Amino acid sequence: MSHGNWGSRLLWAAGIVTALAVAAGVWIIDSPAQQRLQRLDDSRVQDLRNLDSAIRSYRQSHDQLPSDLAALAAQPGMALNLSDPQGGPDYRYRRLDESHFELCARFATASNVGLRRGTAFNAWNHPSGEHCYRRSLQDED
Known part of the structure; x- marks a missing residue:
């Protein structure tokens, strides 16, 4: 050879x-395009987590859940993102009863449990498309 x-x-x-x-x-x-969609979804989850926290804070101050997101955002010192970061539908909130509510958004990708999210995000896993999180005031996250 x-x-x-x-x-x-x-x-x-x-x-x-x-x-x-x-x-x-x-x-x-x-791909870079897929990573961008995942980052947008991460931003959506963070926005919803901030809304969740603000709703809980409102409940402690007013002894009731807010009637809608506009009432929540009108509180002094609130700087909340109520709109999708990519210009999609605005986030949605619905009061279910005195201790339960839903937060909804449209996601571009499905979250991968344990793969790209830390444990703090496990309560915020989602499929692609429209998804609502049913939240309880007893929830820790």
Whole structure:
């Protein structure tokens, strides 16, 4: 076997390994477009968590849940995002009873339990599309 033939095979093998590594990397970490959608969903979850916290605070101050998000946002010192970060439908809130409420949003991707979220987000897992979280004042998160 000549050195030229061996070198050519080694070069081809290295090229194939490199191509497979790049393809595996893209498959594992998702495309940049997919990552952007996931970041937008992370922002939506954070907005909903902030709304959840503000609703609980309102309940402690007023002895009742707010009638709607506008009443919540009108409170002094409140700086809440009520709109989707990508211009989609506004977040929705619905009071179910004196101790339960729903927060709703439209998500671009499904959350991957334990994969891209920390444990603090586990209560905020969601499918892609429209999703409502039923929240209780007894919930810790």
